Amino acid sequence: MHATTDAAADTEDLYPAKALARAGIVRPYQVLLWVPRKYRDFTTIHSATELHAHIERKVLLRLHISRPATTITDPQTLKTMKGRFRAWVVDDTGREHKLTVFGALRFSPWNRFPVGAEVHIEAKVTEFNGQCYLNGPEVIPPEHVGRLVPIYSGKAGIIGAEAVGRAATFAIGSPRDVADACIAIRQAFGADSEESILAAAGIGGTLEMLLYQLHRPVSMEAADWAQAAAKSLAVASIHHCAAQMSERPMRIQSSIRIEDSEIDLAIRALPFSPTRGKRSQEAAMREIALLLAEPRPMDAILTADVGVGKTLCYMIPAVLARRRGAKVAILVPNTLLADNIAGEFRHCFPNEPIALVTDAHKKAAIAWHDNPILIGTTRLFTVTAKQRWHPDLLVIDEQQKLSAEQREKLCVRDTNVLEASATPMPRTLALLRYGNKAQIEVDVAHAKKNIVTTIVAAEERAMVFGCMRDLIARGEQVAIIYPRVQASKESDSKSVVAAAQMWERHFPGNVVTIHGRMADAEKLEAMRQAKACERQLIVASSIVEIGVTIPKLRGLMVVNADRYGVSTLHQMRGRLARHGGDGYCWLYLPDEVEEETQARVGLLERTTNGFALAEYDMELRGFGTLSDEIGGATESGTTRTLFRGIDLKPEDFADRAN
Numbered sequence: 001m002h003a004t005t006d007a008a009a010d011t012e013d014l015y016p017a018k019a020l021a022r023a024g025i026v027r028p029y030q031v032l033l034w035v036p037r038k039y040r041d042f043t044t045i046h047s048a049t050e051l052h053a054h055i056e057r058k059v060l061l062r063l064h065i066s067r068p069a070t071t072i073t074d075p076q077t078l079k080t081m082k083g084r085f086r087a088w089v090v091d092d093t094g095r096e097h098k099l100t101v102f103g104a105l106r107f108s109p110w111n112r113f114p115v116g117a118e119v120h121i122e123a124k125v126t127e128f129n130g131q132c133y134l135n136g137p138e139v140i141p142p143e144h145v146g147r148l149v150p151i152y153s154g155k156a157g158i159i160g161a162e163a164v165g166r167a168a169t170f171a172i173g174s175p176r177d178v179a180d181a182c183i184a185i186r187q188a189f190g191a192d193s194e195e196s197i198l199a200a201a202g203i204g205g206t207l208e209m210l211l212y213q214l215h216r217p218v219s220m221e222a223a224d225w226a227q228a229a230a231k232s233l234a235v236a237s238i239h240h241c242a243a244q245m246s247e248r249p250m251r252i253q254s255s256i257r258i259e260d261s262e263i264d265l266a267i268r269a270l271p272f273s274p275t276r277g278k279r280s281q282e283a284a285m286r287e288i289a290l291l292l293a294e295p296r297p298m299d300a301i302l303t304a305d306v307g308v309g310k311t312l313c314y315m316i317p318a319v320l321a322r323r324r325g326a327k328v329a330i331l332v333p334n335t336l337l338a339d340n341i342a343g344e345f346r347h348c349f350p351n352e353p354i355a356l357v358t359d360a361h362k363k364a365a366i367a368w369h370d371n372p373i374l375i376g377t378t379r380l381f382t383v384t385a386k387q388r389w390h391p392d393l394l395v396i397d398e399q400q401k402l403s404a405e406q407r408e409k410l411c412v413r414d415t416n417v418l419e420a421s422a423t424p425m426p427r428t429l430a431l432l433r434y435g436n437k438a439q440i441e442v443d444v445a446h447a448k449k450n451i452v453t454t455i456v457a458a459e460e461r462a463m464v465f466g467c468m469r470d471l472i473a474r475g476e477q478v479a480i481i482y483p484r485v486q487a488s489k490e491s492d493s494k495s496v497v498a499a500a501q502m503w504e505r506h507f508p509g510n511v512v513t514i515h516g517r518m519a520d521a522e523k524l525e526a527m528r529q530a531k532a533c534e535r536q537l538i539v540a541s542s543i544v545e546i547g548v549t550i551p552k553l554r555g556l557m558v559v560n561a562d563r564y565g566v567s568t569l570h571q572m573r574g575r576l577a578r579h580g581g582d583g584y585c586w587l588y589l590p591d592e593v594e595e596e597t598q599a600r601v602g603l604l605e606r607t608t609n610g611f612a613l614a615e616y617d618m619e620l621r622g623f624g625t626l627s628d629e630i631g632g633a634t635e636s637g638t639t640r641t642l643f644r645g646i647d648l649k650p651e652d653f654a655d656r657a658n
Contacts, residue, residue, distance in 0.1 A: 015170050019159040029180035031167045032211050035230050035645040036150035039223050042140055043147060045120070048091035051132040054125045060140065063089040065117045066096050069110040085110070087137070089119065099123075099137045109139045120145050148217045153645050172215040182207040188237050188642050201236040203229040230643050235652055237642040254297040254414040256392060258289040258320045266316045270348055274312055275444040284313040284442045288418060291438055292317065292393070298416035300438035305610045306422045306574025308445050311344050314395050314418055319349050322373055326392035329374040329384070329410060333398055334543065335360050335520050336527060341397065342375045357383050360520030381409045391415055398571075422574065422610035423567035423617075441611070447580025451573060453604045455561075458590040464557060467584060471555045472507070472536045478555035479538040481572060483563045485515045494559055500539040507537050515541040542568060549578045561587035562597045566617040569601070570610050 015028070025031050046059040067088035087099040087110045099121075101110065113119055120142070123134035152164040171177040182194070185207055189197045194207055203210075205225075210233075213226035263285055267274060274281035284302060291298040304310035318328045332338045335358040342356050355366045357376025366372065368387065374380060384390065390412045396419045411417065424432070432439050456464055468478045480503070484495040500513040512535035514526045523543070529535050533552045542564065553575055561569060569587065576583030587601055603616045 015167055016159060016163040019163055020167055022158045023155045025167070027180070028167070028171045028174065029177040029184065031164065032171050032177060032181040032215060033184065033643050034152060034164060034168065035214060035227065035643050036168075036223075037153045037645055038151045039148045039217065039220065040122075040144075040151060041148055041220065042120075042122070042144050045145070048093050048095065051125050052127070055127050055132075056125065058122055058124050060120060060122050060145070061091065061134075063091055063097070063119050063121060065113045065115050065119060066090045068115060069113070072100070089121075097134060099134060101137055148220065148223060150215055150217075150223075168215050172212065178208060178211055181211055185233065185642065189240050197233070197236075200240070201229070201232040203232050205229065231646055231648065231652060234642050234646050234648060238648075254392070254416055255295050256292040256321045256324055256326050256416065258292060258317060258324065260286065260289075262320050262323075263289060263316060266320060270312075275309070275442075277444055279441050280444040281309055281313050281442060284310075284440050285316045287440045288314060288317040289320075291440075292321065292416055297414055298393075298418060298438070300418050300440055301424060301432070302418060302420040302440045302442065303424060303611050304420065304422060304442035305445075306571060307449070307578055308422075308442050310420050310422075310442060311341055311397070312348070313440075313442055314397075314420060315345060315348060318373055318393060318395060319345075319352055321393050322352070322371060325371070327371060327389065328393045328395075329376070329380060329391040330395045330397060331380055331410065332375070332377060332396075334516075335377060336523060336543065337397065338375050338377055339524060340549070345373065345375070358520070360524070384410060393418070395420065423570050423614045424611070443609075449577040449580045449583060451576055451583040451585060451608050453573065453585040453587065453608070455598075455601060455605060456557075456586045456588045461588065461590075464586045464588070467586075468537075468555050468557070471584075472510070475533075475536075475552070476554040477530070477533060477536045477538060477550060477552045478557070479540060479550070479553055479575065481540055481542060481556070481558045483541075483560045485517050485541055496539055496541050499559075503537055503539055510535055511537045511539055513539050514543060516543045542572065550575060551579055553578070554582065555584045555586075557586040557588055559588050560590065561601050562589055562593045566600060566603055566613055567610075569604055570613050573604065573608070574610075 020026075020031065025034075042060055044060060045062050046054065048061065051059070065088070069085055069087045072084045072086055085101055087101060089097050089099060091097060120140040121134070121137045122140055123137040126133045126135050150165065150168065152161045152168065154161040154164055171181075186194060186197060189200070191197055198204065198207070210226055210229050213222040214230060217223035217226065267282065267285075274285070276282050284304070288298075288300070288302070291300055302310055302313055304313060314330075318330065322328045330341060332341060338356060338358050339360075342354055345352065345354050353367065353370040353372035355372040355374050355376075356364065357366070357374050357380050359377070359379055361376075362379075366374075366383070368389075374384070374391075376383070391410060392414065393416045394410055396417070398421060471478050480499065482494055482496045482499050486495050486497050496513060496515045500511055504511045512526050512529045514523060514530065516523075518526065530538050530550050536552075538550070538553070554577060556572060556576055558564065558569060558572055564572075573583075573585045576585060585604070587604060589598075589601065593601075600617070603613055606616065607613050
């Protein structure tokens with residue numbers, strides 16, 4: 001039994017099948033479509049006599065162990081200095097070097113070397129008083145010496161970069177897996193001819209050559225060629241996918257017909273009037289109805305800026321589709337938003353059957369015979385799976401918070417999908433430009449508001465605190481967003497819990513705390529107090545980012561704003577002045593940040609339009625990998641880009657067009 005278990009563990013170490021499966025890699029060949037992000041060059045072994053020519057650069061050296069590695073002792077306390085040890089080596093001139101190494105995990109390989117053993121290290125060469133020193137020495141495995149080693153990106157929380165590298169090494173060594181990867185590329189283009197695919201991408205060589213030079217390159221020139229060729233193939237596959245989408249077969253059963261007269265009656269039944277005119281709420285409702293009536297499943301995104309009222313835009317089509325007998329689900333990222341949207345539905349259509357499906361409503365029975373509109377979080381997956389229930393219309397609100405894999409859990413081939421966001425993800429923007437995804441824009445707001453956004457440095461915080469006090473004195477509300485829920489150390493004040501205690505001393509009895517680790521009932525009660533303005537200072541995590549209307553909120557400070565993405569910051573800002581008027585958003589950067597980060601946060605000062613902001617962000621960061629949205633079908637039926645790990649930018653498509 002033990003031998004079998006140990007063998008299984010060893011196999012998992014060599015080929016991490018379970019972790020790969022969680023990342024969507026279910027066949028070994030698929031990892032060959034995971035492109036390395038860079039290569040480490042271990043082809044040249046330098047001599048110790050050349051060190052002065054490589055100051056401030058990394059070099060690969062062949063050395064010999066001259067003494068056993070030892071931990072370092074503090075001369076004053078005589079205690080072992082945690083995480084530090086010393087290695088002694090001799091170079092090719094016979095000179096001995098004393099290497100100080102930091103990091104307990106790095107001690108193990110050095111400790112295994114006997115005196116006299118050969119070792120290869122990579123280290124940075126520095127100079128002091130005419131003497132060369134080797135900084136940050138790293139032991140290089142013998143199998144890496146003399147070659148270029150691909151370095152991959154992992155997938156956070158699922159699989160590490162080293163595990164991906166082991167899997168790629170395993171697969172590139174199998175001719176069968178290489179052949180299967182070539183077949184997968186041809187299938188992604190729907191073509192049997194390799195020549196036609198390469199011609200469409202404008203590259204030479206063969207697919208097999210491309211894969212070998214990606215994962216086992218003979219030179220940096222070959223690796224650069226393979227990276228460029230993979231990018232060209234990725235772009236070509238996106239154009240091919242766009243053409244296929246426009247020619248996708250008709251699916252009559254996906255059609256949901258909603259008449260204009262039904263929309264007119266529903267609008268008249270509302271307790272308020274929707275916005276009218278071009279790119280208004282009413283125009284969006286009618287456009288959604290037209291897309292639902294087509295004999296093909298709808299694939300559209302509703303881009304409505306924060307505060308414009310996108311919920312109403314899809315509410316009426318959802319209600320009317322249900323009345324036509326269609327099954328409707330609205331998927332949202334958290335309980336607060338689900339509760340908020342359900343409240344809006346019930347306010348506008350009190351007789352319409354609605355079922356909330358969240359962890360806070362586990363005990364609530366669903367009257368399936370009434371065909372209610374399901375409004376819920378990812379708990380929808382579990383509840384609907386038990387009923388074998390799939391929606392005819394699926395609305396995904398705040399699509400940037402939910403993955404394509406999650407949406408696929410609810411969809412079948414005939415499902416109409418409408419996503420909604422103020423700040424679409426870069427890869428969604430790519431689909432809008434090149435993938436024939438339909439876009440419905442709404443930019444007519446009910447109330448005019450003026451939001452002033454300012455980046456604030458540490459020395460300016462007193463000014464901000466003064467403004468906050470003034471707003472609270474006028475009866476308005478202020479929210480402060482912190483990056484962590486709880487302090488990571490005793491002195492840490494950059495957390496919701498620690499900061500709330502501090503702010504309570506300044507505004508006793510006037511502070512409410514909201515964060516994601518609270519029980520659902522506590523969160524809902526805290527949000528009720530905030531909405532009713534029972535407490536004027538709201539100390540919160542980013543949970544208040546989306547779908548929350550706090551009528552008297554006029555000031556918002558985001559602490560360590562550099563830790564958030566542009567989309568998240570814009571959504572937070574969108575909580576301000578929801579009913580019109582002035583609002584103030586302070587993006588607090590207490591520490592110096594890199595120029596690129598400053599530019600990214602600075603986008604918020606340039607515009608208050610979410611769609612424009614998303615496009616600016618895309619120009620800075622590119623489309624990303626377009627993962628999970630377009631490309632060839634995987635085993636589960638979801639779709640991915642042709643290659644993982646390739647960052648595509650608009651100019652990649654422009655270059656191809658030219």
